[in-house]
Amino acid sequence: MNEILGHFNYGIVILLMMMGLYIVIASSNLIKKLIGISVFQVSVFILYITFGKITGGNPPIIVDNVDVYSNPLPHVLILTAIVVGVATTSVGLALIVRIREAYGSTDEDDINDIDKNDNFYLKNRSTT
Amino acid sequence: MIIIGWLSDVCLLLGGFLVLTGAVGLLRLPDFFTRLHAASVTETLGAVLLIIGIMLDTGLMLDTAKLILLICVMFIANPTITHGLCRAAAHGGIKPAMETKSPMQNSTPSDSKNIYENQIQTETGVSGKAPK
Amino acid sequence: MIANLELVIDICLLAFLIMIVFASIKITDLFAVTMLFGIFSFVSALLFLDLDAVDVAFTEAAVGAGFTTVLMLSALRLTTRFENVKHRHSLLGLPIVILTGAALLYGVADFPNMGDANAPIHHHLAPDFIRLTQQKIDIPNIVTAVLASFRGYDTFGETVVIFSAGAAVLMLLGMGHVERKQEPEKNLILWVVVKPMIALILIFGLYVQFHGDFGAGGGFQAGVIFASGFILYSLVFGETYARKVIPATILPRLSALGVLIYGVTGLMSLISNKPFLDYNALSSNPVGGQHLGILLVEAGVGLAVFSTILLIYYSFSGREVIHYE
Numbered sequence: 284m285n286e287i288l289g290h291f292n293y294g295i296v297i298l299l300m301m302m303g304l305y306i307v308i309a310s311s312n313l314i315k316k317l318i319g320i321s322v323f324q325v326s327v328f329i330l331y332i333t334f335g336k337i338t339g340g341n342p343p344i345i346v347d348n349v350d351v352y353s354n355p356l357p358h359v360l361i362l363t364a365i366v367v368g369v370a371t372t373s374v375g376l377a378l379i380v381r382i383r384e385a386y387g388s389t390d391e392d393d394i395n396d397i398d399k400n401d402n403f404y405l406k407n408r409s410t411t
Numbered sequence: 412m413i414i415i416g417w418l419s420d421v422c423l424l425l426g427g428f429l430v431l432t433g434a435v436g437l438l439r440l441p442d443f444f445t446r447l448h449a450a451s452v453t454e455t456l457g458a459v460l461l462i463i464g465i466m467l468d469t470g471l472m473l474d475t476a477k478l479i480l481l482i483c484v485m486f487i488a489n490p491t492i493t494h495g496l497c498r499a500a501a502h503g504g505i506k507p508a509m510e511t512k513s514p515m516q517n518s519t520p521s522d523s524k525n526i527y528e529n530q531i532q533t534e535t536g537v538s539g540k541a542p543k
Numbered sequence: 544m545i546a547n548l549e550l551v552i553d554i555c556l557l558a559f560l561i562m563i564v565f566a567s568i569k570i571t572d573l574f575a576v577t578m579l580f581g582i583f584s585f586v587s588a589l590l591f592l593d594l595d596a597v598d599v600a601f602t603e604a605a606v607g608a609g610f611t612t613v614l615m616l617s618a619l620r621l622t623t624r625f626e627n628v629k630h631r632h633s634l635l636g637l638p639i640v641i642l643t644g645a646a647l648l649y650g651v652a653d654f655p656n657m658g659d660a661n662a663p664i665h666h667h668l669a670p671d672f673i674r675l676t677q678q679k680i681d682i683p684n685i686v687t688a689v690l691a692s693f694r695g696y697d698t699f700g701e702t703v704v705i706f707s708a709g710a711a712v713l714m715l716l717g718m719g720h721v722e723r724k725q726e727p728e729k730n731l732i733l734w735v736v737v738k739p740m741i742a743l744i745l746i747f748g749l750y751v752q753f754h755g756d757f758g759a760g761g762g763f764q765a766g767v768i769f770a771s772g773f774i775l776y777s778l779v780f781g782e783t784y785a786r787k788v789i790p791a792t793i794l795p796r797l798s799a800l801g802v803l804i805y806g807v808t809g810l811m812s813l814i815s816n817k818p819f820l821d822y823n824a825l826s827s828n829p830v831g832g833q834h835l836g837i838l839l840v841e842a843g844v845g846l847a848v849f850s851t852i853l854l855i856y857y858s859f860s861g862r863e864v865i866h867y868e
Contacts, residue, residue, distance in 0.1 A: 290654065291557070293654055299560060304640050308639060308640065311627065311631065314615070314618065318567065318580050334664050337658055344683050344686075355669060358596045366848065369607070373859075374712055376615065376618040380618055383622040390626075484743065
């Protein structure tokens with residue numbers, strides 16, 4: 284029982300990872316893919332924070348009469364990772380906006396179709 | 412001191428009850444506006460009563476001042492947010508479910524969901540075409 | 544008893560997370576998925592709070608739930624709202640996902656139990672950080688001490704990453720147009736309530752910035768909160784007025800200035816023959832030097848994050864929507 288409860292968080296983290304990965308692979312919409320990546324990212328955050336937890340510990344802010352603090356190192360890593368994560372997400376969204384403006388669609392399959400039907404390269408080859 | 416403890420318990424229980432009411436309302440009520448009404452009960456009185464209960468339980472500290480400030484902000488911000496949401500919904504074309512029959516018995520949430528989906532489909536065009 | 548309660552809350556919140564992600568897999572309206580993702584971020588912030596990571600919870604609530612949602616919504620304004628369900632590759636996805644999950648589950652079996660104080664992770668660097676923070680830096684918040692002082696190199700790198708992300712968005716989308724045809728409709732209730740609220744948000748941002756040494760908070764969170772005040776102003780009063788308060792052209796410079804403050808703080812210690820980012824050199828008293836260094840570095844981070852976030856928001860919201868048939 285103790286073993287199961289102790290590994291419960293890890294199991295859920297893996298489930299979240301799987302679902303994030305599924306969204307990335309299965310959905311052909313680029314924004315939905317980005318949301319899938321973000322879900323994946325948050326699952327990794329939860330994994331790290333779970334590592335840092337000590338049962339009966341306190342938040343790592345020094346107070347009198349408290350000896351046990353949870354591990355501050357994963358907190359530092361994840362704190363910066365969250366902000367970097369949102370920065371990279373915004374770059375991804377900006378790319379998607381430009382793709383939409385160029386192709387008129389945010390759907391990966393549509394974009395592939397347009398690329399196949401568009402004989403831009405063939406035209407170029409024939410003229411040169 | 413015992414009275415304060417009792418008061419705290421009463422506040423917490425009442426707050427919990429209101430949050431539960433809000434959740435049930437959110438599931439059971441027929442359309443967007445009535446659901447928002449249920450949700451706003453949760454986030455104003457329910458949350459505030461819970462905070463007051465916690466304040467009474469912990470006693471006078473610096474955190475009490477912060478919590479009082481939080482309550483002030485919640486009392487101002489949450490009704491405004493509900494108002495803004497309602498306005499946005501009305502602006503977006505979601506109509507209240509006006510029915511002469513009792514909405515609780517005859518209109519299940521799935522009905523109102525269909526109304527909402529029809530609304531969306533009429534509003535937005537089909538996407539995914541290449542620019543000329 | 545308290546430990547058990549924490550575990551119960553933990554299990555409930557994780558169940559919420561799973562349900563939210565399931566719902567967002569099924570729903571094809573991207574608007575709804577974005578809102579669900581905001582809820583997902585808030586619930587994960589609660590989870591971090593439950594797992595004692597107060598600073599992380601604060602950041603996730605401010606950045607993940609607040610700013611990312613606004614960002615996704617402004618991106619949805621420029622793209623399409625619905626996902627094409629016919630283009631789902633479920634058959635391709637499922638085997639890959641199940642294989643990956645099985646491999647990960649196999650690896651997880653060797654992990655120590657959650658909350659085990661004897662796990663290796665708690666015996667190598669963390670005790671030193673906790674001890675040295677009390678001895679050498681003397682500020683209560685260990686996370687801020689590690690972030691700004693012990694691992695200052697990392698944070699410098701991350702500030703540069705944020706700066707370059709802002710530059711990348713700027714290159715892709717531009718700063719947007721200053722003049723917009725559509726102004727938000729006049730709404731007296733919002734105007735009256737939002738004005739004092741913005742002041743409150745900005746003061747709270749400053750509090751978070753300078754109270755980061757003592758409680759949860761710091762430059763990253765403060766920058767986002769400060770930027771969210773201006774984003775709120777822009778949403779309610781119209782972007783034309785927001786751009787009059789803080790012009791978009793000044794933001795890249797502010798962002799660079801933030802990174803510069805961080806870098807110069809590091810260089811100052813090089814001048815007095817100490818390693819890069821060694822704050823002991825900043826003052827005659829080593830502890831005082833650490834305090835000063837952390838203050839300067841957090842100010843640089845706050846400035847860089849604030850201006851980058853606001854710049855990214857301006858880039859997205861100021862762009863014209865192109866309509867296709």
